Amino acid sequence: MRAIRIEHLRYVVEGKQILQDISLTLGGHEFVGLIGPNGCGKSTLLKHLYRVNPIQQGQIYFDDVPLADVSIRESAQKIAVMGQFTHLDFDFSVMDIALMGRTPYKKSFDDDNEYDYALAESSLNKVGMWHAKNRSFMTLSGGEQQRVMLARALVQEPEYLILDEPTNHLDITYQLELLKIVKSLGIGVVAALHELNLAALFCDRICVLKDGIIQQLGTPKEVITESTLFNVYGVESVINYDEYDIPHARYVVEDLHSSKCYEAAPNICNVKESPMIGDHHV
């Protein structure tokens, strides 16, 4: 069966349990979102999948083969990663970067062939960067660089795409655009996402991590609930549903816009030191 199966994965760094007994199966073509507060272990979990973190305890199977038995090269043919934004000191063209996606398929003296170029072209087209193929990567905006990095991942022809907080440096236009492209690929996607409403919109299933433990796993409707948001993030919210039953969280911050703010929580709404609005509360 085509699946990534994580079994009883644990990870400890300097005595701190980053992951505690994670078991999770990611199958087929679904889009799985990983959400959770900062430091919950999202990135650590993903880094296990893309071979940056060694497995200390537990096991990960890729199509029923233990990951330890799969070479880094083989897994790069199946899993592509779009990581958090990486700064580049070296001047590559957009085409150079896209073609690097062929690295896991190439032997020592292999040249790029017609197929590689065609693939690079179609991938750059998909992310809308073909027009910039000869431009220097360093001169692109952050959003454009992310899109080129996505094209590179597509050139890898992966069965799975891992997105490690891919939208960090993007404005909402590009976040939506990027996730739309990813969603349309029809391959398995595992994405660590910060923005809950985006996760609800795009994911087939959402996995909630906190303190290295899976708190919840299910469809957006099952997971994005008022109680989950409160338990995991400590945030009050009201959940609405759109016409497709997709949940949407509206965050509630007590007394933020009421005049009783100061009385209710003087330590939080320290308005006295703010002369601009102080008058309202005196």
Place this chain on the structure above:
Amino acid sequence: MSYISQTRLVVVQWGLILLLVVSIVLAVSAGAVSIQPSDVWHIIVAKLWGLEPLVAPAIADIVWDIRVPRALLAAIVGAGLALSGLVMQASVQNPLAEPFILGIASGASVGAVATILLGSILAVQGVVIGVPMGAFIGAMVATVGVLLLAGIRSRMSTVRLILAGAVVSALCTALSNFIIYMAGDAEGMQSATFWTMGSLADAKWDGLVLPMAVVAVITAYFMSRVRILDALLLGEEAAITLGIDVTKQRRIYMGLIALLVGVLVSQCGIIGFVGLVIPHMMRSLVGASHRNLLPVGVLFGAIFLVWADVLSRVLLSSGDLPIGIITALMGAPLFMKLLFGNSRNFGG
């Protein structure tokens, strides 16, 4: 591979090959005794065909026995140093990495002088250790030291890397100077000037074989690794996701570069900054992709050092200027610009 520059690249490569040949001929003709380039060409061609050149034997001897080997050694060393800079920069993902700056060359010089000293002590017992071998060991130790100090496990910051290089370099230079002064006039021991500032004055045909073979083989090896070098420039994690065993490749590459630097330093002392200047110049010409950059960098490194050596021979009427002074005068300002002149931080 850059999509557009294929024709341009071929032109650049052949242009550089031609320029290298012309440079060597002109370099040979220049010097205390000026010789016509046409005579130089004639002598070289005749000697290559095993004929007696039709010029004064004294001139032919100067050209063939002294100047040609020297120009060739300059070309070989320049090519090797440029290559070592390119590979080191990819291996540690930092455009400032270079054998001299990171102290690898100093490590090689300690190894070389220690071997010479040891050889002169042990000669009576018939123990001879190859000086290049000693230099390789020294370079290897320095490499490991720098990488450990810079924190190979974490993402190495530029500042840490440069500081680690400075520390290792200072220590190794002190050690090798110490050995040189201890050794007095041990057999084969060169002066401190030779080791710290480099010289090509001792070039002989015999001595060319080893460096030429090492530079040729290692260049060929890395020509087969251009994709991996490219991927390494993206950073450690990105390289892993492209299927590269970064730790293993980095070990192999740094080991080969230690061998290369060891052999070069044992022949001509420390010639700094070539590995910084050449890759930097060539990236702006052909981009960062190693399929283009590597051959062009190696060729231009050769040309560069041939001319640096010419300068070192003709600037002073009284004798040779150490070639390391010339390369440092060109390289240090660039180093300064790369380190401080860029608002884009290097991840320090």
